[in-house]
Amino acid sequence: MREAGWCYGKLRRKGFRLTSPRQAILDVLAQNPRHLSAEEVFLLTHKSHPGIGLATVYRTLNLLTQVGIIRKFDFGDGRSRYELTAEEEEEHHHHLVCIRCGRIINYSDFMEKEKKFIKDLEAELSKKYQFKINSHQIYFYGLCKECQ
Amino acid sequence: MREAGWCYGKLRRKGFRLTSPRQAILDVLAQNPRHLSAEEVFLLTHKSHPGIGLATVYRTLNLLTQVGIIRKFDFGDGRSRYELTAEEEEEHHHHLVCIRCGRIINYSDFMEKEKKFIKDLEAELSKKYQFKINSHQIYFYGLCKECQ
DNA sequence: ATAATAATGAAAATCATTATCAACTATCAT
DNA sequence: ATGATAGTTGATAATGATTTTCATTATTAT
Numbered sequence: 001m002r003e004a005g006w007c008y009g010k011l012r013r014k015g016f017r018l019t020s021p022r023q024a025i026l027d028v029l030a031q032n033p034r035h036l037s038a039e040e041v042f043l044l045t046h047k048s049h050p051g052i053g054l055a056t057v058y059r060t061l062n063l064l065t066q067v068g069i070i071r072k073f074d075f076g077d078g079r080s081r082y083e084l085t086a087e088e089e090e091e092h093h094h095h096l097v098c099i100r101c102g103r104i105i106n107y108s109d110f111m112e113k114e115k116k117f118i119k120d121l122e123a124e125l126s127k128k129y130q131f132k133i134n135s136h137q138i139y140f141y142g143l144c145k146e147c148q
Numbered sequence: 149m150r151e152a153g154w155c156y157g158k159l160r161r162k163g164f165r166l167t168s169p170r171q172a173i174l175d176v177l178a179q180n181p182r183h184l185s186a187e188e189v190f191l192l193t194h195k196s197h198p199g200i201g202l203a204t205v206y207r208t209l210n211l212l213t214q215v216g217i218i219r220k221f222d223f224g225d226g227r228s229r230y231e232l233t234a235e236e237e238e239e240h241h242h243h244l245v246c247i248r249c250g251r252i253i254n255y256s257d258f259m260e261k262e263k264k265f266i267k268d269l270e271a272e273l274s275k276k277y278q279f280k281i282n283s284h285q286i287y288f289y290g291l292c293k294e295c296q
Numbered sequence: 297a298t299a300a301t302a303a304t305g306a307a308a309a310t311c312a313t314t315a316t317c318a319a320c321t322a323t324c325a326t
Numbered sequence: 327a328t329g330a331t332a333g334t335t336g337a338t339a340a341t342g343a344t345t346t347t348c349a350t351t352a353t354t355a356t
Binding site for chain 2: 072113114117128132133138142145
């Protein structure tokens with residue numbers, strides 16, 4: 001699906017080592033559908049690298065989140081989900097979450113319109129609440145096509 | 149701060165019993181600042197009703213969430229937070245989350261503007277993804293006044 | 297009242313996630 | 327190359343939030 005090459009340098013530049021477990025986990029994140037849970041990452045990684053433990057998966061996911069290579073989400077089912085960030089930061093997207101089956105749809109349509117709206121709103125909120133905003137998330141909850 | 153009377157009937161109508169623990173927990177939610185965690189609800193309830201156990205607090209919070217009397221949020225610090233819903237559904241608000249100290253600010257300014265925007269967006273998304281949207285959440289993450 | 301059913305408290309169990317620790321490995325200066 | 331240093335790892339134990347279990351108690355309809 002995607003390739004994780006660009007991440008390697010990014011890790012290095014921040015002073016972290018590019019080890020084989022980290023590569024394996026990055027590849028799993030790049031080559032699989034999105035919003036994987038830690039356990040899903042572990043199981044997928046385990047196929048090709050049975051030696052890699054769950055603790056390492058968690059550690060690596062946290063590290064990659066710190067560095068900004070992946071992003072951590074919470075869709076309300078009790079486990080965190082992780083998504084590879086786009087190489088250039090421009091592929092920002094939001095989520096539709098099905099409250100019945102848990103399916104998650106990423107959308108990035110209508111982003112132009114949103115971008116302007118969010119920008120204005122951020123400016124107003126920052127001013128009123130003296131809050132330095134550096135990111136946002138928008139979630140829509142409802143029923144997906146299959147679950148209606 | 150607020151009073152929880154209107155909730156009682158709502159519980160009954162759905163076929164649940166209005167017991168003293170439930171009343172106590174509802175009162176705590178109504179009379180305290182928002183976005184309380186389960187443990188905070190437990191501790192506050194414990195003051196006036198020392199007999200009420202943590203399990204009952206969790207059970208009641210889940211029940212109230214099901215019924216729609218309260219709403220469950222996840223701000224990313226590992227514990228769920230609960231907020232009493234407004235009696236009329238019009239008091240919808242969004243959140244500013246401080247990524248350093250965890251402080252949460254509810255805002256409901258600019259909602260007119262948001263309302264129109266969200267409505268349009270929902271219409272477009274529903275159509276494109278055949279998704280029946282029934283709620284949404286917007287979070288802004290950043291640094292609060294004190295933490296900057 | 298009384299039976300039928302729902303709700304409760306205490307404790308144990310579960311689940312995701314994090315910390316611990318000894319063994320291992322990449323990196324850098326020599 | 328080599329060895330010292332600090333970063334990483336896997337296995338396991340520990341943690342913290344939430345849920346389940348089960349015997350007991352309270353509430354409702356009869």
